Every structure is written in C-alpha cells, then in structure tokens.
Amino acid sequence: MDGLRIRVRGQVQGVGFRPFIWQLARRFGITGDVLNDPEGVLIHACGPDLDAFVAAIASDAPPLARVDAVETAPHIFDAKPSTFEITASQGSGAETRVTPDAATCPDCLADIRGSDPRRSGYAFTNCTHCGPRFTILHGLPYDRAKTTMGVFGMCDDCAAEYADPADRRFHAQPVACAVCGPQLCLDHGEDVVARAAERLLAGEILAIKGLGGFHLCCDATNAEAIATLRTRKHRPTKPLALMGRWEEIEAHASPSPEERTALSSSAAPIVLLSHQGTLPDALAPGQDRLGWMLPYTPLHHLLLDTVRCPLVMTSGNLSGEPQVIGNDEAVEKLGGFADGILCHNRDIARRLDDSVMQVTKYGPMILRRARGMVPDTLRLPPGFEEAPQVVAFGAHLKSAICLVKNGQALLSHHLGDLDDPLTWDEFVKADADYAALFDHHPEVFACDLHPGYRSSQHAAARAGDALVEVQHHHAHLASCLAENDWPLDGGPVAGIILDGLGLGSDGTIWGGEVLLGDYAGFTRAxxxxxxxxxxxxxxxxxxxxxxxxxxxxxxxxxxxxxxxxxxxxxxxxxxxxxxxxxxxxxxxxxxxxxxxxxxxxxxxxxxxxxxxxxxxxxxxxxxxxxxxxxxxxxxxxxxxxxxxxxxxxxxxxxxxxxxxxxxxxxxxxxxxxxxxxxxxxxxxxxxxxxxxxxxxxxxxxxxxxxxxxxxxxxxLHTKVPANDGGLALGQALIAAALDSGDR
Incomplete structure (x- = not known):
C-alpha cells in the first residue's frame, strides 16, 4: 500500500505533537502511526488526502511547537492500516530539541480556579501546553521516567488522561493531581498558600521554590520589608524583580501592546517597564523602570490571587552564587535571609534564572536568556550547512555555552560570573550536561582570546589542538550577524561594538570599536x-x-x-x-x-x-x-x-x-x-x-x-543578548567559518 513517510523536525517533543497528529489524522481520514525518535517526530501515513494532511502539520501545530521542517518520502505498507496509532518512542541519542519550560496555560489556570477537587488549588497542575520541561529533564527522549516526575506514580484518573489521545494531558510527562503528585510544604501544616500569603502581608520574607530555583519574596508595597530584604541579602541598590497579575502591573505601569505580548508569552520573562505608580523607590533606586513578570506557575497564581498585591521575586542565592534549587540547600543558604521556606518535593534537575528582556522601538531585546527561552535553538545562516559540531565557551562574565550541531546553534542558559567558585562548578556541570543531553561530540572548540578567563582555560584543557581563540569584539559582531541570518559569504559589515572590557588583538583592552569584517575575520576601522x-x-x-x-x-x-x-x-x-x-x-x-x-x-x-x-x-x-x-x-x-x-x-x-x-x-x-x-x-x-x-x-x-x-x-540583537551572554554564539560561528575555510 503506497503512503508517505513524514519526518517533522524542530521543537516537536513534549508539546502534545503526537496527539495533535492523531487528531489531524482522524480529521483527514488518514491511517498509519506516529512516534517520537531522536530526530523528532516520525509519521507513516496513507489515505485519500495526504497533501492537505501534510500541509496542516505546520500550519495547525500546537502552541508550544516550532516546526523547522516537514520532510516527505514514499513509504510502502505491507498492508493498509485500518487505524491511526500513537506508538512508543524509538531509538536513543538526541537530534531534536527540548521544549523550554512554559507558563501556566489558560485551561490549567481555569482548572486551579475551578471546583474539581483533583486540581482546584493544586499547585502542580499542567498539560501538554504548559508546565515544566527543561528544568525537570534528566535525559532524552522526553519521557516521564527521564524526568524528576518519574518518582510520582500516576493515580488512575491521571493515568487515564495520560493515555487518552483526545485529552490535552495525553503524554504530558509532568501530569499530576492532588491525589498522586508533588505537594507543598511551609513549616509543616495545612493551607500552605493561605499561610504563606498571611505571612507575606505581615511583612515577612519567604523563600519560595519555583521552576528553576528559589526566589526570595516579600510584599513589594512594604518599604520596611524591602529594606529588610536588602539588608539581609547585602544588596543595597540592585533592582529587585516583581511579580504581579495584570491588575497589579496595570496599577503601576502602562505596558505597550508589544510589552504585553512579551509578558504574556509562554516564556513569562521579566520585562522592564516604565515606573508610573507609587511603589517604594527602594525597589530600584535611581531607576525609572521596574522589572515585572506575570505569575508563571500554578503556585504563583494561587499566591497572587490570595495576596492581591505585587510581590518581590528576586533570585534566592547568596551574593554572587548560583540560585538555590534544593530543599536542604535552601535551608542552609537561605535560612538567614528568609523567615520561612515554601518548598515542595518535586526536584529541579537544572537551575535556571528568570529570563529578562525589554522592548525597544525596534523590537524585543533579550538581556538574560534563561528560563522559558532555553534550550531553544537558532538555525545557522546560509553557508553553514556543513558546519562541524562546535562548542564555544563564551566569556568570563555573563557566561553561556553554545553548541553547534545539525545546522542549529543551541545557546545555553545564563550561567553567571565565573569568579564565583560555585558558579564555576555550575559552568563545568553545564558543559557536561548539555553535551550528554544533546549527544554532542565537538570537533572544534572555541573560546575568548583572553587567557585569564576561566572559560578560555576550560576550553584549552578540553580542546587539545582543536582550539580556536576568538577576539572578544569579533565574537560580538559575529553573534549579531548570526542571529540576523547573515550568510557566510554575505560580505563585510561595519560593527559598532560598545561594551565594558575585552582583550584586543593588539594586547590592549578594547571596548569602543568600529570593526569591519565578517565571520572569517575583521579589521579595526x-x-x-x-x-x-x-x-x-x-x-x-x-x-x-x-x-x-x-x-x-x-x-x-x-x-x-x-x-x-x-x-x-x-x-x-x-x-x-x-x-x-x-x-x-x-x-x-x-x-x-x-x-x-x-x-x-x-x-x-x-x-x-x-x-x-x-x-x-x-x-x-x-x-x-x-x-x-x-x-x-x-x-x-x-x-x-x-x-x-x-x-x-x-x-x-x-x-x-x-x-x-x-x-x-x-x-x-x-x-x-x-x-x-x-x-x-x-x-x-x-x-x-x-x-x-x-x-x-x-x-x-x-x-x-x-x-x-x-x-x-x-x-540588531532581538533573540540573543547583546552583552556577553551572546558571545558564545559568535565564537561558535567564527570557529565554524574558519573550519569551512580550512576545508
């Protein structure tokens, strides 16, 4: 029986893609099967309307999906299948992408505010359209056993939802309810959210476990609580991030349509908004903008619904150290800051800070690329189709790692400043973590020209004679070229590169440059x-x-x-x-x-x-x-x-x-x-x-x-930080370009 073998590439696992295909097949009268494998989603299909079926795969994809390619080839069935089935995942390795963590969707928000006892008020409600992904993942393919939800056995009702292709929780790996899933804890006792809200409104500071780590939280309208938090954390003036519902945000800011879009995206980043309300100046001394984010987990929604005021949500960490993610670690490190710790028993597999962005007249600008934005990838520009596997290690401050594989660049989450020993430990762990998770075997290693950067020293230790040292500002230029899809043979560009410090090719410290160049080289104009x-x-x-x-x-x-x-x-x-x-x-x-x-x-x-x-x-x-x-x-x-x-x-x-x-x-x-x-x-x-x-x-x-x-x-930069957080992307593309030239 003649049919099609359909390969779907992109962000297509963990987003409800297989049940979407199942429903699409029913709609078009298609029979066959669909499965996950290391390359993405694989479909075998036959039926009378295959062209329309294939066209709808990209045009009607689920909310969190990103389809890069739909490839078709003839397929011969031994016998015509009578049904369309979702079959088990196959293979090992990783040629596809992992979906970033996603903010609570409207349907799940309705569930936690509804009357069903399994999900009403339940702080871990999610479905295939929302919830934790990267922060709970141990390995690929993305199945429950390879997440931190693997220890929670599903009750009969959750198992039925998980097994039903018509249900939006079909194969939602973190699926859970109040009967079988993770539970909250605040100094023992019941009514955790109500007690947490009461304590916050009384001026206390709580450590609250989120998706990628703990926050330190207090009432953002309480100047005394803010002062106490600053004193305890030794953070005298650095702006504090805020979380609020639309009611709170609109009382203190007037977000533009573009800023509203950014705030309400599935990434739920912190967005810098002009300050127009009456909140205490101590939130951001000397600044005219405040960083706001909407609640992005059911716990946040439940808490904000109860306190009905904006909350400070700043990273839970000792000054300069990585964000705390473990319950015991929170007691040890945040106990001196917080009057109480609101935690839960679902482990965090990797720590991710909140992403930060602003909206300019020229579009979005990513300031910190982290939770909700990683591990998304960028397609390499034309000319890089045969690029080898490359790993680049960024700079010393605002460090991040970039992996190149299969025509895609994966820029890691914000890792921090490598002067701190614990941040350095996290950097080394992230290098191994990304390599294992994405089955990455680099042939070329890239780093900053500065030999004193710990990232450069790490690259040299790993690379042997496959190391490419990249001048700091050339990497900035290449990063901007890459995210704008500038071709390898696109010709030279004038790069205005303005930053703090970077070692120049003449041995002096640069930072106010006009470079003329491309991926392969530059001159200092x-x-x-x-x-x-x-x-x-x-x-x-x-x-x-x-x-x-x-x-x-x-x-x-x-x-x-x-x-x-x-x-x-x-x-x-x-x-x-x-x-x-x-x-x-x-x-x-x-x-x-x-x-x-x-x-x-x-x-x-x-x-x-x-x-x-x-x-x-x-x-x-x-x-x-x-x-x-x-x-x-x-x-x-x-x-x-x-x-x-x-x-x-x-x-x-x-x-x-x-x-x-x-x-x-x-x-x-x-x-x-x-x-x-x-x-x-x-x-x-x-x-x-x-x-x-x-x-x-x-x-x-x-x-x-x-x-x-x-x-x-x-x-311009719109997807990748203009700061050193985007440097590794430029390093990786320069190394790939030089490798291409060698060949």
Whole structure:
C-alpha cells in the first residue's frame, strides 16, 4: 500500500505533537502511526488526502511547537492500516530539541480556579501546553521516567488522561493531581498558600521554590520589608524583580501592546517597564523602570490571587552564587535571609534564572536568556550547512555555552560570573550536561582570546589542538550577524561594538570599536581614544577613577583636582605615569562611568552597570529636547572625547540641568560612532551596520545610534543578548567559518 513517510523536525517533543497528529489524522481520514525518535517526530501515513494532511502539520501545530521542517518520502505498507496509532518512542541519542519550560496555560489556570477537587488549588497542575520541561529533564527522549516526575506514580484518573489521545494531558510527562503528585510544604501544616500569603502581608520574607530555583519574596508595597530584604541579602541598590497579575502591573505601569505580548508569552520573562505608580523607590533606586513578570506557575497564581498585591521575586542565592534549587540547600543558604521556606518535593534537575528582556522601538531585546527561552535553538545562516559540531565557551562574565550541531546553534542558559567558585562548578556541570543531553561530540572548540578567563582555560584543557581563540569584539559582531541570518559569504559589515572590557588583538583592552569584517575575520576601522584604567579592575567598580583619567587626558587636571578633591589623585597619577596597574583601554563602558561620575555618581558601584543605568535614567527624564550632541573629534580612526569634556564642563558652569547633559552625552557618543560606520558604507567597504556589545542594552543609546545612522541597513540583537551572554554564539560561528575555510 503506497503512503508517505513524514519526518517533522524542530521543537516537536513534549508539546502534545503526537496527539495533535492523531487528531489531524482522524480529521483527514488518514491511517498509519506516529512516534517520537531522536530526530523528532516520525509519521507513516496513507489515505485519500495526504497533501492537505501534510500541509496542516505546520500550519495547525500546537502552541508550544516550532516546526523547522516537514520532510516527505514514499513509504510502502505491507498492508493498509485500518487505524491511526500513537506508538512508543524509538531509538536513543538526541537530534531534536527540548521544549523550554512554559507558563501556566489558560485551561490549567481555569482548572486551579475551578471546583474539581483533583486540581482546584493544586499547585502542580499542567498539560501538554504548559508546565515544566527543561528544568525537570534528566535525559532524552522526553519521557516521564527521564524526568524528576518519574518518582510520582500516576493515580488512575491521571493515568487515564495520560493515555487518552483526545485529552490535552495525553503524554504530558509532568501530569499530576492532588491525589498522586508533588505537594507543598511551609513549616509543616495545612493551607500552605493561605499561610504563606498571611505571612507575606505581615511583612515577612519567604523563600519560595519555583521552576528553576528559589526566589526570595516579600510584599513589594512594604518599604520596611524591602529594606529588610536588602539588608539581609547585602544588596543595597540592585533592582529587585516583581511579580504581579495584570491588575497589579496595570496599577503601576502602562505596558505597550508589544510589552504585553512579551509578558504574556509562554516564556513569562521579566520585562522592564516604565515606573508610573507609587511603589517604594527602594525597589530600584535611581531607576525609572521596574522589572515585572506575570505569575508563571500554578503556585504563583494561587499566591497572587490570595495576596492581591505585587510581590518581590528576586533570585534566592547568596551574593554572587548560583540560585538555590534544593530543599536542604535552601535551608542552609537561605535560612538567614528568609523567615520561612515554601518548598515542595518535586526536584529541579537544572537551575535556571528568570529570563529578562525589554522592548525597544525596534523590537524585543533579550538581556538574560534563561528560563522559558532555553534550550531553544537558532538555525545557522546560509553557508553553514556543513558546519562541524562546535562548542564555544563564551566569556568570563555573563557566561553561556553554545553548541553547534545539525545546522542549529543551541545557546545555553545564563550561567553567571565565573569568579564565583560555585558558579564555576555550575559552568563545568553545564558543559557536561548539555553535551550528554544533546549527544554532542565537538570537533572544534572555541573560546575568548583572553587567557585569564576561566572559560578560555576550560576550553584549552578540553580542546587539545582543536582550539580556536576568538577576539572578544569579533565574537560580538559575529553573534549579531548570526542571529540576523547573515550568510557566510554575505560580505563585510561595519560593527559598532560598545561594551565594558575585552582583550584586543593588539594586547590592549578594547571596548569602543568600529570593526569591519565578517565571520572569517575583521579589521579595526576605528576606536575610542584609549585611556588608563587606574587600579585595573577597581576602575570598573569606582567610576571616579575613570573620570580622573579622562579629565587628565583631556588636559583638565585642574578641574579634576577640584571635582575629586578628596580622592587619592596623586597616588593614581603616579601609578599611571609608571604604567603600574593602569592598562590602556578604549572601553565605552568606562566612558559611561566617567560621565556618570561627572554628574554626581560617587563611591563604588554595587552591581555591574549601575552608574551607566542611572545615567540612562537621568537622560530619559530630560524628554526629547536633545539640543546639540556633545562633540567628539575623530582623527585617523581614533574617536577622541576631549571636546566632549570641554562642552560638558561649560554646561556645568552655566548650570545646565544634569538630565539634559546626560542626554547630550548619549547623543554625542551615538553620533561619533555612527558617523564612522556610515563612512564605511558610503565608501562601499561595508554592506550593513551591526550594533552589539553590552552598552547597546541601553535602549536610549540604541535609539540614538539608529537615528544617527539614517537609512543605513542595520542589524540588531532581538533573540540573543547583546552583552556577553551572546558571545558564545559568535565564537561558535567564527570557529565554524574558519573550519569551512580550512576545508
């Protein structure tokens, strides 16, 4: 009997794809079978309307599915099948993708708010359209026995739902109910959610177990509770994430349609929204935006329905350490922060922070790629079809790993800063975890050029002679090219790469660059005038040090003496003169710090980017009246900020508002780099302009740079972080391109 063998590739396991195919077969009168295997979903089908059946596979796919390809080939049946069956998974290995964790769907939310005693108020309700996936997974194929739900035997009712292809819980691996599934615990006793809500409203701090780890939680309207949390966690100013229902969000923000779409997506990320309500300033001192997320588990929904106020939901960890995921670990590490621990007995297989994003005028921007967004993949651009298996290890801060296999790039979740020993342990575990989970056997290894990065040292230890060292800002450029599907032979691009620090190919520290290049190589077309970093790493923590260096460099030492009268200027100047712990750097990030210090930011930053974030917030308060951008000079590819300092000091002398000064600084920096990049286009050296690096998380700088570029073709980050969290993708594509060139 003639029929079709249909291969479906993509995000098609753990999303209800087989019951969808079963229902589709009934609709079109198709007989045959469907199963999961290491490559995705495999269908054998015969019937009168096969063309329409195949077309509907992609067009009508389930909500969490992502179909990359539907491939057909003739298939001969020994005898015509009389029914359409869902058969058992076959094979081992991993050629397909795992579905990210997904926020509670409307149907399950109705269940927990309904009257069915099995699911009413049950904090672990889920179906094939929502619930935990990656955070509970031990191995592929994605079956219950290979998840942390394997220890929970299904009751008869859950087993019946699980076995019924017409039920939305068919083969939902985490399926459970109050009779047979995981249970909550809060210092023992009943009515856990009601008691937790009562304690939060009384001003207590609770540690609450989520999908990828614990949060520290308190009432976001209670300034005293927020102050207590900050004191206990030693987190004086870093913004705290908030969780609320639409009622709470709309009382304190006015999200745009695009921001609403981001908030309500299945990833349920933290989204930065303009602060318009009356919540305590202590939630984000010096900032005009707050990070909001909707409740994304049934427990969160039940808790928010009860407290009816916004809650702080910040990562449950010791400062600098990874998020806590285990119950015993929570008692040990969070007991000193929290007045109580709301936990449960479903284990977390891997820790995932909440994803963070913002929406700019030019689309979404991912700031931290984690829960709900991983392990999704990106298709490699044209020309990389024969790319070998590659693993790239990213940077030292905001670390992430990237795997290339079968024409796809898998960028790992945010792993953190590798200075912390426990984060380093997690990095090493993640390397082994991803390799095992996705059956990855790299032929090429890539890392940052900096030999002091722990990620680079790890790569060297694994790679032998298959190591490719990639310059930091070249990797940023390639990351932006990759996510914009720029072909391998697409030609050179002008990359404006602005960030904190990265080792340059000349041995100095770069960070304010215009590169001309592609995946295979680059030249440094222009850069910010280098300045010393007095005290080395201390210059990244104390902005006044950068102000001293920049003012001195601009011939304004007398001004520096007045503005920094209490600082140890002479000691630092001597160190700079002798070249002791004062490396030269073209860092745009440190220029932001210096200007923030000029406008009054004093002391040390309590978290990375604090001064620059305050400068952006200050500029946004100036409105749209920029006036003239501060001038920068450019000579032979060196962009000199000296004229900017003269103009800014004149503004200070005239009493110009600091908000307007901050705005003019942003505009001047954007104009200076855009002018250089546009010239490369006009001279026909470049075909487009790519914007990358952590400074472009600054939505105002992004907007002003795009405006200054005029009608130039522009490549932006929307799926991958512009910061070092996206660096591994660029490293991997550069390594693959070089390998292609070798062949």
């Amino acid at each position: 222009a850069h910010l005038q280098p300045a010393p970093l007095p005290g080395g790493d201390m210059a990244s923590r104390e902005p006044w040090r950068n102000l001293l260096a920049r003012l001195d460099q601009a011939g304004l030492s007398v001004v520096a003496d007045t503005m920094l009268a209490d600082a140890p200027r002479d000691v630092l100047r001597q160190a700079i003169a002798k070249g002791v712990n004062a490396p030269l750097s073209s860092s745009a990030g440190r220029l932001f710090d210096a200007f923030a210090a000029l406008l009054g930011f004093s002391g040390a930053q309590s978290f990375e980017g604090e001064a620059a974030m305050q400068l952006e917030a200050m500029a946004l308060r100036a409105g749209s009246a920029v006036g003239s951008p501060y001038p920068f000079a450019e000579t032979d590819g060196v962009i000199d900020p000296a004229p900017m300092w003269d103009a800014a000091l004149a503004d200070l002398h005239k009493g110009t508002g600091k908000e307007k000064m901050a705005l003019r600084f942003h505009a001047g920096l954007a104009q200076a780099f855009a002018t250089t990049a546009k010239q490369l286009l006009e001279d026909d050296h470049a075909k487009a302009v790519a914007l990358s690096g952590g400074c472009f998380q600054n939505a105002l700088l992004l907007e002003m740079t795009i405006k200054a570029l005029g009608d130039a073709p522009i490549l």
